[in-house]
Amino acid sequence: MIIPSESASFLADEPRGDDPHLLVREYTPADLDALRRMHARQGFDYAFPDLSDPIFVSKLVVEDDDGRAVMASLARLTCEMYLLADPGAGKPRERYARLLALHRAGEQDLLARGLDDAHAWLPPPIAKRFGRRLEALGWVRDDAWIPYCRRLKSSGE
Numbered sequence: 001m002i003i004p005s006e007s008a009s010f011l012a013d014e015p016r017g018d019d020p021h022l023l024v025r026e027y028t029p030a031d032l033d034a035l036r037r038m039h040a041r042q043g044f045d046y047a048f049p050d051l052s053d054p055i056f057v058s059k060l061v062v063e064d065d066d067g068r069a070v071m072a073s074l075a076r077l078t079c080e081m082y083l084l085a086d087p088g089a090g091k092p093r094e095r096y097a098r099l100l101a102l103h104r105a106g107e108q109d110l111l112a113r114g115l116d117d118a119h120a121w122l123p124p125p126i127a128k129r130f131g132r133r134l135e136a137l138g139w140v141r142d143d144a145w146i147p148y149c150r151r152l153k154s155s156g157e
Helices: 029-042 092-112 124-136
Strands: 023-026 056-063 069-076
Touching: 029 069
Parallel strands: none
Antiparallel strands: 023 056, 056 069
């Protein structure tokens, strides 16, 4: 996620990353202090991430002319959940028991695979009612930050 500081301004006529004078390179442990300073200066309320965690699959840094890290993009794997259920298979109590069993097994499976979190986007028609079920299972509605999505592939690929 790239999070610009509050003082950053982006103009429509600025270059879009094609500047041959900018050096974008892989993060190295020597960049850690600079990234910690950037994080602190931004003043956002989240802990500095553990960049040694293998769940960070991409760590890129932009250098200034003096070779100092001045911006970084850190990509951490997360998980989007999909629930597929036959709405006519069984009574509501049976369907809920299946959900509970699947939830427990799924959580253990994701933890064993090294994931730290899972996200669910609920369709509006079921959000209120099913959201309460998720909250009862320990899920939290996270509206603190505004989500954005960048599609890297078209849906047909």
